[in-house]
Structures are given as structure tokens and as C-alpha cells.
Amino acid sequence: NAGVTQTPKFRVLKTGQSMTLLCAQDMNHEYMYWYRQDPGMGLRLIHYSVGEGTTAKGEVPDGYNVSRLKKQNFLLGLESAAPSQTSVYFCASSPDWWVQYFGAGTRLSVL
Amino acid sequence: AQSVAQPEDQVNVAEGNPLTVKCTYSVSGNPYLFWYVQYPNRGLQFLLKYITGDNLVKGSYGFEAEFNKSQTSFHLKKPSALVSDSALYFCAVRGQNSGYSTLTFGKGTMLLVSP
Numbered sequence: 001n002a003g004v005t006q007t008p009k010f011r012v013l014k015t016g017q018s019m020t021l022l023c024a025q026d027m028n029h030e031y032m033y034w035y036r037q038d039p040g041m042g043l044r045l046i047h048y049s050v051g052e053g054t055t056a057k058g059e060v061p062d063g064y065n066v067s068r069l070k071k072q073n074f075l076l077g078l079e080s081a082a083p084s085q086t087s088v089y090f091c092a093s094s095p096d097w098w099v100q101y102f103g104a105g106t107r108l109s110v111l
Numbered sequence: 112a113q114s115v116a117q118p119e120d121q122v123n124v125a126e127g128n129p130l131t132v133k134c135t136y137s138v139s140g141n142p143y144l145f146w147y148v149q150y151p152n153r154g155l156q157f158l159l160k161y162i163t164g165d166n167l168v169k170g171s172y173g174f175e176a177e178f179n180k181s182q183t184s185f186h187l188k189k190p191s192a193l194v195s196d197s198a199l200y201f202c203a204v205r206g207q208n209s210g211y212s213t214l215t216f217g218k219g220t221m222l223l224v225s226p
Contacts, residue, residue: 041218042218045213097205097213097214103154104153
């Protein structure tokens with residue numbers, strides 16, 4: 001069982017470049033989330049989705065966009081990367097809001 | 112707004128001793144409370160949750176947590192720590208009256224269990 005799969009696992013970008021992080025889940029979950037994890041900051045919610053075709057802003061949405069065209073996929077986009085977006089990004093999914101299942105994370109460095 | 116405080120950045124305990132990782136919360140109305148664990152280079156894993164009922168909740172790997180409404184706390188406990196329990200622990204909260212289905216996480220507490 002794959003669970004929640006994030007690609008890529010590592011990425012280095014230059015300031016101003018764009019990229020898309022892909023999250024795929026095979027558990028048929030309705031809810032999906034994107035978080036960033038920074039030292040001393042814990043997990044902060046970027047965007048989330050409560051079903052296919054829906055997205056909503058979380059705590060720190062600026063500089064990011066998301067799409068949920070298919071139920072199993074949740075994409076996180078950075079249109080113009082900035083050094084402040086250097087972080088570890090986690091995707092999660094849940095069948096409801098009781099328990100979230102996390103991917104292994106994507107380490108992003110923006111130079 | 113809902114929030115979680117984990118007052119200790121790090122907790123050190125010897126193997127075989129009891130451990131406590133502290134968590135306090137602030138939320139409108141009654142809370143739903145969760146503990147997650149993160150091992151190095153891994154995503155978070157669910158440990159246990161409090162929804163309603165008994166104030167002592169038992170979870171995975173021998174962990175338990177005690178809900179105290181008057182102190183707005185949800186401390187994580189284990190009677191006898193293992194070296195393999197060393198990890199980063201996160202407390203999370205959601206208000207029962209929240210308009211959307213998201214959790215607020217604390218900043219995390221690193222647990223180090225020495226042999």
C-alpha cells in the first residue's frame with residue numbers, strides 16, 4: 001500500500017524559478033492538505049482541499065497555488081520561488097478530519 | 112482562533128523511566144485533540160486522539176494522554192520509555208465548532224531517550 005506519495009523528494013531552485021510539487025494518495029480520501037515545516041515553527045497549513053475541484057487557503061498561502069483536478073492528486077505550485085520558501089513540504093490526506101496520513105516530505109531549497 | 116502550546120523544545124529521559132510531553136491548547140468550545148510523532152526524515156504518524164468520553168486516552172506504541180479540561184492540557188505519557196521512542200512529537204487541536212476541517216499543530220517537542 002503506497003498511502004501518500006510525494007514527488008520529488010528533493011529539489012533545489014534558483015530564486016524566481018517555478019515548480020510544482022505532486023501529492024498522490026491511493027486511499028480515496030476526500031480531504032488533502034499541504035503543510036510546510038520550518039525549525040521552531042512546527043507545521044503550518046498552506047492550502048487544503050475538501051474534495052475534488054475544491055481548494056481553500058490555510059495559514060500561510062501567499063506565494064503558493066494549488067489544484068485538485070483529480071480526487072487522488074493535490075498539486076502545490078510555486079510560481080516564483082523565493083529563499084523564504086526554503087522548507088520541508090508535507091502533504092497529507094484524510095477520509096474525514098479525524099486522522100491525517102502524511103507523505104514522507106519534499107525538501108526544497110531556494111538559492 | 113485555535114492554538115497549541117508545547118512549552119518544551121526538548122525532553123530528555125533515561126530508558127525505562129516514565130516520560131511526559133506537555134501540551135496546552137486554546138479553542139472555542141470543546142476540543143478535539145491529537146498527538147502525532149515524526150521520526151527522522153519521515154512524515155508525521157498518528158498516535159492517539161481525544162474526541163469525547165474518558166479523559167485518559169490510549170494509543171499506539173504504549174503511549175497514552177490525559178485530557179484535563181480545567182487546565183486545558185493534553186499531556187502525552189508513557190510509563191517506561193524506550194530508546195526507539197526518540198522522535199519529534201506534535202500536539203494538535205481542532206475546535207468542535209470549527210467551520211472547516213483543519214488542525215492546528217504545536218511547534219513540536221523533541222524527545223530524546225538515552226540508553
